Amino acid sequence: MKAARPFDLAGKRAVLATMHGKEEVIGPVLEAGLGLSIEVPRPFDTDRFGTFSREVERKGSQLDAARAKLAAGLEASPEASVGIASEGSFGPHPNIPLLAVGKEIVVLHDLDTKLEIVGCHIDLSPNYDHMVVEDIPSALSFAKRVGFPAQGVVVIGIAGGVPIPSRYLTKRIDNEEHLVDSVGEALKACGAAHLETDMRAHRNPTRMLSIKRAAEDLLNRYRRRCPACSRPGLAVGRRVFGLPCAWCGEPTLALKAEIETCAGCGLSLEHPAPSSTAEPGECPQCNP
Ligand SMILES: [Zn+2]
Ligand SMILES: [Zn+2]
Structure with missing residues (x-):
């Protein structure tokens, strides 16, 4: 049998800090590629590090947020020696007007060696969209356009033309009937409703695929080893x-x-x- 090289992760226990089903795509890639055994802490709250629907603002950079989640995951699972976390960010393309762009990162940290590897994927066609509606038919046409119900839709109240989650917020919308009810409630409370694509991984299939790509990028980076000291991530x-x-x-x-x-x-x-x-x-x- 080949002796383990420095920084090998095979057989180590890893904790993936997620509450939104990311283990479905990150798990198989990093378990097969690195020989890790990956678990998810339950219950585990990652919303405190920021939400896409604006109730909790993210502090610091995308990488800061991923590292904070990762550290919390390791804290929740003391028997794990490797932490994994991911973080996405979405917004208008910096150079191309009207184009949205998504960036996913997946971070791995090995407590034993202090090795950190960051995988990344840029998505130029994320399912990231929003619309202000003043009636139910417009809400239904937005929902249809973004691929609801496979793709989640979030309904947020509006004040002064700006989405204000404290006025109204519903994320758990699984079917058209519930969507109609939620939009109706928001219209009643605010006169208009802000609808947007749910960016949580388990409610955004396009995003889930991007997270998988970022995990694959992490694996490729890990495999670029230094010829002198064998450290991954050259x-x-x-x-x-x-x-x-x-x-x-x-x-x-x-x-x-x-x-x-x-x-x-x-x-x-x-x-x-x-x-x-x-x-x-x-x-x-x-x-x-
Ligand atoms: Zn010349
Ligand atoms: Zn080296």
């Missing part, structure tokens, strides 16, 4: 530009090399760009 930390121009030899804006660095031993591996010269079109001298 990653491109720096890109060097200035590939010489094929005509004049002056440095251009084109990529010259990627530098992978090891967070453990500091090893730095340089990968030169496939071509040793840049197109004159990329040269500020030849093509000003």
